[in-house]
Amino acid sequence: MGKTIAQKIMEAHLVSGTLTPGSEAALRIDQTLTQDATGTLAYLEFETMGIPRVKTELSIAYVDHNTLQCGFENADDHRYLQSVAAKYGVYFSRPGNGICHQVHLERFGKPGKTLIGSDSHTPTGGGLGMLAFGAGGMDVAVAMGGGAYYITVPKMYKVHLTGALRPFVTAKDVSLALLRILSVKGGVGAIIEWGGPGIAGLTVPERATITNMGTELGATTSIFPSDDVTRRFLRAQGREADFVPLESDPDARYDRVIEIDLSTLEPLAACPHSPDNVAEVRTLSHVRVDQVCIGSCTNSSVQDLTKVAAILKGKTVAPGVSLAISPGSRQVLTELSRSGALADLLASGARLLECACGPCIGMGLSPNSGGVSLRTFNRNFLGRSGTKDAQVYLVSPETAAASALTGWITDPTTLPPICPAALPERFCTDDSAVLPPAEDGSQVTVLRGPNIRPFPQSRPFADTLNAQVVLKVGDNITTDHIMPAGAKILPYRSNIPHMAQFCFQVCDPDFPQRARDAEEGILVGGANYGQGSSREHAALVPMYLGIRCVLAVSFARIHAANLINAGILPLTFADPADYAKIAQGHTLRLTGIGDGMAAGKIPVLDVDTGEMIPALCSLSQRQQRILRSGGLLNYTREGGQ
Ligand code: MIC
Ligand code: SF4
Numbered sequence: 274m275g276k277t278i279a280q281k282i283m284e285a286h287l288v289s290g291t292l293t294p295g296s297e298a299a300l301r302i303d304q305t306l307t308q309d310a311t312g313t314l315a316y317l318e319f320e321t322m323g324i325p326r327v328k329t330e331l332s333i334a335y336v337d338h339n340t341l342q343c344g345f346e347n348a349d350d351h352r353y354l355q356s357v358a359a360k361y362g363v364y365f366s367r368p369g370n371g372i373c374h375q376v377h378l379e380r381f382g383k384p385g386k387t388l389i390g391s392d393s394h395t396p397t398g399g400g401l402g403m404l405a406f407g408a409g410g411m412d413v414a415v416a417m418g419g420g421a422y423y424i425t426v427p428k429m430y431k432v433h434l435t436g437a438l439r440p441f442v443t444a445k446d447v448s449l450a451l452l453r454i455l456s457v458k459g460g461v462g463a464i465i466e467w468g469g470p471g472i473a474g475l476t477v478p479e480r481a482t483i484t485n486m487g488t489e490l491g492a493t494t495s496i497f498p499s500d501d502v503t504r505r506f507l508r509a510q511g512r513e514a515d516f517v518p519l520e521s522d523p524d525a526r527y528d529r530v531i532e533i534d535l536s537t538l539e540p541l542a543a544c545p546h547s548p549d550n551v552a553e554v555r556t557l558s559h560v561r562v563d564q565v566c567i568g569s570c571t572n573s574s575v576q577d578l579t580k581v582a583a584i585l586k587g588k589t590v591a592p593g594v595s596l597a598i599s600p601g602s603r604q605v606l607t608e609l610s611r612s613g614a615l616a617d618l619l620a621s622g623a624r625l626l627e628c629a630c631g632p633c634i635g636m637g638l639s640p641n642s643g644g645v646s647l648r649t650f651n652r653n654f655l656g657r658s659g660t661k662d663a664q665v666y667l668v669s670p671e672t673a674a675a676s677a678l679t680g681w682i683t684d685p686t687t688l689p690p691i692c693p694a695a696l697p698e699r700f701c702t703d704d705s706a707v708l709p710p711a712e713d714g715s716q717v718t719v720l721r722g723p724n725i726r727p728f729p730q731s732r733p734f735a736d737t738l739n740a741q742v743v744l745k746v747g748d749n750i751t752t753d754h755i756m757p758a759g760a761k762i763l764p765y766r767s768n769i770p771h772m773a774q775f776c777f778q779v780c781d782p783d784f785p786q787r788a789r790d791a792e793e794g795i796l797v798g799g800a801n802y803g804q805g806s807s808r809e810h811a812a813l814v815p816m817y818l819g820i821r822c823v824l825a826v827s828f829a830r831i832h833a834a835n836l837i838n839a840g841i842l843p844l845t846f847a848d849p850a851d852y853a854k855i856a857q858g859h860t861l862r863l864t865g866i867g868d869g870m871a872a873g874k875i876p877v878l879d880v881d882t883g884e885m886i887p888a889l890c891s892l893s894q895r896q897q898r899i900l901r902s903g904g905l906l907n908y909t910r911e912g913g914q
């Protein structure tokens with residue numbers, strides 16, 4: 274039988290297991306990336322493994338999230354990352370060099386290779402034909418040490434593109450069109466391969482916008498073939514030698530095929546507060562705009578910002594709008610300044626921000642109270658911007674620029690044609706902001722600031738658990754609900770005790786105290802619990818607060834893995850209707866946990882109602898062993914593979 278692109282790459286990297294969908298496979302990982310907000314924990318975890326040097330082909334530590342430095346914490350973390358990278362054989366991308374996914378695409382990604390990154394948007398590399406997964410920091414630490422990455426083998430979906438995009442309709446609109454079809458849960462358990470004649474007209478940065486936003490579908494990852502377009506991109510980056518062709522076999526089988534005719538698409542927007550709440554931009558023309566932010570790992574390439582500059586050229590931003598632009602990388606900023614596009618952006622009244630995540634993760638630029646913010650980013654979860662009552666819409670750079678000029682949400686297809694500056698045949702490829710590791714790491718001292726606190730200890734599971742439901746939440750709870758980010762909290766990513774006071778702040782500010790008082794607790798959640806970020810803090814902090822089990826209707830992939838790694842038992846309702854039967858404050862009794870994990874079902878008694886609630890756990894043998902040890906770190910220390 275023919276194979277899909279992902280199946281070919283998985284087969285070439287298979288360490289153990291089989292590629293049957295639903296079974297567990299262990300994959301050899303060629304490259305890893307970390308960013309600073311998740312990287313500190315990943316390297317602390319790596320250090321506990323006692324391995325002198327990383328064993329991957331390439332490991333790189335980026336600094337792009339916590340660059341505001343309002344106190345000593347971030348700067349200390351940067352120093353820690355730089356020193357730990359130098360010691361253990363990891364390249365270090367300095368703050369200001371750009372957003373991890375953008376820089377990795379430009380300078381390091383290679384078709385056919387495997388990549389895991391401690392950031393959920395690592396699938397951006399799929400735009401280049403990489404098999405790239407977002408993962409928790411512990412999984413990245415294990416991969417750096419030469420260990421395999423374990424995945425539940427996904428189903429295969431194909432999106433078949435025909436036709437071509439009309440002017441001012443973009444890759445972002447393609448992503449939003451798919452989110453409208455599939456929703457934020459629709460990609461769970463699947464790898465999405467993009468193909469069909471329509472892909473020939475999409476550049477690598479456009480493909481990367483699409484694979485980046487595949488994360489919002491809950492997909493395991495997304496991937497494009499590696500073709501002439503890929504080769505041209507790599508040539509322009511001075512890396513043609515990294516090109517290998519990759520395509521699926523003509524008789525490859527897919528579990529689902531979705532057809533999209535690009536020529537029928539129009540500009541779309543994701544309305545508050547979910548990326549799948551999609552509407553046509555033309556239907557939103559009554560919405561007045563306060564802020565426009567252009568950038569993030571989704572839409573900050575030279576191509577994106579050159580088009581924005583062409584729309585803004587010779588015009589000025591509406592008086593009621595604050596327009597902020599964060600280029601994705603130093604390369605992007607350099608190219609904009611070379612072509613003159615930067616001058617056009619500045620002349621329009623745009624505010625230029627650092628090449629970093631910035632407003633996307635609430636690091637500055639929070640909107641005004643009740644403000645409407647148009648963002649070219651990938652997430653508009655409640656409160657993520659830093660202003661809880663802000664209304665955040667996700668749009669393309671073209672829609673963002675058109676709206677910045679009028680002060681209202683504006684369909685860019687109503688604009689006159691533009692002539693953006695031509696894209697360079699050869700990009701400026703100055704890697705001086707990427708520091709190579711020390712040749713002899715034993716001479717390097719790791720520098721730790723006072724904000725780096727010891728890692729919380731999880732406990733092995735007993736056979737019975739008797740604990741209170743300390744919080745019950747609904748569907749699509751994101752990791753931004755569980756462990757919010759933003760300028761006030763992000764500096765404490767290496768300080769779990771400090772972060773604990775903000776856990777579930779958006780849902781219930783009393784949760785941390787209640788959980789502490791209960792000593793051991795259970796969380797009850799709806800469908801798609803833990804969607805969004807890969808931050809393992811969303812598992813480690815609840816673990817620190819005594820949470821032993823999460824009983825939900827269903828889980829997002831990376832978060833379920835992070836719960837297991839943290840020693841928290843993820844259970845699903847055998848009958849989703851039982852979700853309604855359990856109330857916050859009830860006591861649940863789980864018995865026969867050891868045998869139950871092996872059998873895939875654990876009986877749960879609601880002590881308050883006397884009712885049995887059958888619960889399921891689909892855990893591989895390795896995951897059962899991890900939970901019995903009380904988490905991945907304990908398991909690895911005990912010699913587990
Ligand atoms: C995000 O976009 O939510 C983040 C911030 O990049 C996270 C990582 C983190 O929480 O540090 C992600 O996507 O994984
Ligand atoms: Fe950074 Fe935003 Fe991309 Fe996350 S989604 S990596 S915060 S730019």
